[in-house]
Amino acid sequence: MRFVVVGAGAIGGAAGARLFQKGFDVTLVARGAHGEALRSGGLVIEAPDETITLPIPTETNPSRLRWTDDSVVLLAVKGQHTDEALTQLAAAPPATPVVCMQNGVENERRVLRQFANTYGMCVMCPATQLRPGVVQVHSAPVTGLLDLGRYPEGLDETGQAIADAIDTTTFQSVARTDIMRWKYRKLLMNLANAVEALCGPEGRFSPLAKEAQREGKAALAAGGIAVASAEEDRERRGDYLQLATTTSGQWRGGSSWQSLARGAGSIEAQYLNGEIVLLGGLHGVPTPVNALLERLAVRAAAEGAAPGAWRIEELSALAGVAHGE
Numbered sequence: 001m002r003f004v005v006v007g008a009g010a011i012g013g014a015a016g017a018r019l020f021q022k023g024f025d026v027t028l029v030a031r032g033a034h035g036e037a038l039r040s041g042g043l044v045i046e047a048p049d050e051t052i053t054l055p056i057p058t059e060t061n062p063s064r065l066r067w068t069d070d071s072v073v074l075l076a077v078k079g080q081h082t083d084e085a086l087t088q089l090a091a092a093p094p095a096t097p098v099v100c101m102q103n104g105v106e107n108e109r110r111v112l113r114q115f116a117n118t119y120g121m122c123v124m125c126p127a128t129q130l131r132p133g134v135v136q137v138h139s140a141p142v143t144g145l146l147d148l149g150r151y152p153e154g155l156d157e158t159g160q161a162i163a164d165a166i167d168t169t170t171f172q173s174v175a176r177t178d179i180m181r182w183k184y185r186k187l188l189m190n191l192a193n194a195v196e197a198l199c200g201p202e203g204r205f206s207p208l209a210k211e212a213q214r215e216g217k218a219a220l221a222a223g224g225i226a227v228a229s230a231e232e233d234r235e236r237r238g239d240y241l242q243l244a245t246t247t248s249g250q251w252r253g254g255s256s257w258q259s260l261a262r263g264a265g266s267i268e269a270q271y272l273n274g275e276i277v278l279l280g281g282l283h284g285v286p287t288p289v290n291a292l293l294e295r296l297a298v299r300a301a302a303e304g305a306a307p308g309a310w311r312i313e314e315l316s317a318l319a320g321v322a323h324g325e
Contacts, residue, residue, distance in 0.1 A: 012076025
């Protein structure tokens with residue numbers, strides 16, 4: 001099985017690195033300063049228990065690759081970059097398995113238009129990519145949990161084989177027939193990402209974040225969408241993820257926080273909070289907090305704002321949510 005990792009940032013880089021360490025054929029796809037650093041010096045993986053540089057082959061564009069029948073795409077770009085990635089993947093055979101290692105639930109729908117063998121993946125992995133060529137993974141000995149299944153449902157031999165390959169690494173992977181139930185649970189958790197990005201770490205478990213999640217639950221229920229329970233999620237996570245510092249420090253924030261910290265110019269709030277706004281509009285459920293968070297996060301990214309520029313009390317007041325004493 002040959003893995004092509006499109007988007008070798010925190011999650012894609014970590015998964016590609018661990019597969020490469022186990023002897024799998026891996027090619028990373030990355031652009032800009034990060035891609036140049038990977039091509040010239042290899043991928044530096046910083047973990048709590050090791051720092052290692054891996055000479056993983058890296059390309060700037062998947063259109064430059066030679067595609068084979070055993071190629072598998074691990075799609076790890078942010079949701080706002082999925083359409084561009086699919087354009088670049090036009091040369092890949094339509095039977096190529098594509099695994100959506102992304103937050104949100106919209107990417108699979110877009111990928112399925114082009115690739116019949118589409119798989120969803122529920123990613124639980126504290127990882128960071130802020131410096132070119134360097135990916136930090138903040139949990140050891142288990143790097144993260146990468147469960148997957150066929151989209152929209154079901155499981156086949158290919159999906160099981162991909163999960164089995166990942167499970168040989170420091171990641172754990174469970175093959176599931178109902179992967180989207182788990183991705184919708186992750187979506188509810190990710191509704192706090194915009195609050196964390198705008199207000200800093202204290203925003204993640206704030207009353208404002210909880211109100212965004214309450215709106216999310218109401219919108220999903222109105223749409224009749226099946227969601228894995230909080231209890232199932234806690235049982236799956238167990239105590240596998242053990243956060244610890246690396247040589248560059250501790251985990252400071254999730255994917256949206258990192259987008260602002262890198263000055264990426266875009267953010268995935270449209271496919272997280274925006275998904276709830278969409279469902280609310282379709283099913284008559286008010287979602288004012290998610291609409292505000294989406295709008296402010298997108299504006300912050302476009303304007304190059306640093307993470308944590310808002311005070312949580314100020315943003316809560318603007319949203320009409322009591323922050324407490």
